[in-house]
Amino acid sequence: MLKRLQRKTLIPTQIAGYAATLLVGAAIVMLACQLYADLRPLLTQQTDVFRGHAITLSKNVGALQSLNKRGIYFTEREIEELERQPFVAQVARFTSSGFHTKASINFAGQGLYTDLFFEGVPDRYIDVRSEEWRWDSTSNFIPVIIPEDYLSLYNFGFAESQSLPVISKGTVEQVSFTIDLDGNGRHRSFRSRIVGFSGKINTILAPEEFLEWANREFGSAATNPPSRLLVELADASDERIPRFMEEHNYSIKQDELESSKMVFFFRAAMAFLLTVALIIIALSVAFIVMSLNVIVQKNHDLFCNLYAIGYSPQQMARFYRRTVGIITVADMVAATTIALILRSLYVGKLSTVFTLEGSVWPIVIAAAVLTAALIGIYNYIILKTIRGTVEP
């Protein structure tokens, strides 16, 4: 009977308005949380498509350095200073080869050869995953990784202009060649093959372990200090990074700055989306709270009479709490469903390019937190409004 009396007080258009705005706001919030959770691993992993937070650092080569090469190397003091910077998580050096290297290949009965150099970096900085990328001192095989730019340069520059056929990565990876190492009065031949292309490290890479071994076997005692460093950034969007680099005349590969910017823009876009969604939700909350206020004011006599015959504010609030609660929960279930459908759409599109390993927990957690928060707010406001109206 109480329910029948109170049901008549509801204003259907206002409740529909609340349900619609909350649905939109909640669906966007959940989707933003899910999108952030899905794409964040891509932004933070070392081997990600956005190049993560590791950058290659070198010194700018000026006119003087081309004569006096000392200026291009990093001193121990400079490396230590770099390590001390708050935005730097770790610094790794490039290991260079201190011996004479020659690569040769038999092509159509003709021997072609070229002088070569190798550099090495810790494996975790390498954006190529290959089964063959390992060095075994008992084997006679050296895996090599070359920059993706080399192949692009040939395919889109040289081959294009000379009407030569373009070469795929697969083709290149099938070509074996011979590597001859000389130094320390020793000589040894190895078989070699390109096992991958790095979009991140602009050098010819051989396994770091191999270089350490080869430097002991064939290298001269004195090796040059590093001219390039791999710097792992704690936060790629830190604005002190470009300033520090400029002050010390260090150069960063442009792509890497771009990727930092991309991370920054992605975060900013997510924050913007989340803010807009939260504003929509706040408006929907304001909407229903105002509607409840109107209901209580318009039906002032009904509430006062109920209180006068002994109904408590809690008993009077129960119907409105339940109604708003049911609408909110139903809305959240609908918003979750919408967010899950939209996620399956973007996962379908993105999974052709990236591997998305995330679960749908962020949507579920966002829905649960939002529902609990809203219902808590409503329960408090409904009771407070009714109590404020009926109590003398």
Added chain:
Amino acid sequence: MLIELHNLKPKYMSELEVSGSDIYLQPTVKFERGRKYMVCARSGHGKTSLLNFIYGSNNAYDGAVLFHDDDSTPLERRRRKLSYLFQDLRLFPELTALENVQIKNNLTGYKSMAQIEAMLDQVLSPEKKHQPVATLSLGQRQRVAAVRALCQPFEFLLMDEPFSHLDLESSQAVAALVLSEVESQGAGLIVTALDPIGLFPFDVTLNL
């Protein structure tokens, strides 16, 4: 339960207005359970205010209203100790006569459906029970409100000008019903009226 008033005065009335009252600004006025009180006054002399002060629905007074042997909250008191027939009735126009009584009885669970119907039948013609209160006359509504006030346990029944819209016959029917319920509950009765009424055997008459 014993109700005690000490130096009571509505905040919105001057001392001059309440001078000569048997209740307002008196050091102590006692209402004892089991006794029947009539409070007479002309309009605008604070009859409704007095009952509202006791009922806890108006706190705009100086002095004190005390309940002996009772530490319940005003809301608990409304459900178990004090019943009130309001002058403005406070019915729900969209509900039928029967439903208006039921909505109170649902809260207290004090009377059975049969008892409620029997009480309504004593004061109202049977076909009116199922009509929305909005369609009833003022007198009929007053009778519905009286029945509703009896659907709960009480130690005091407060009635604010209960017969103001009733003819003698209806008044007698209501008075008989009220008296039997008050007697069976061993309760006190406080009735306000413009002029003395002879429908109840009052123990005390007070002029406000």
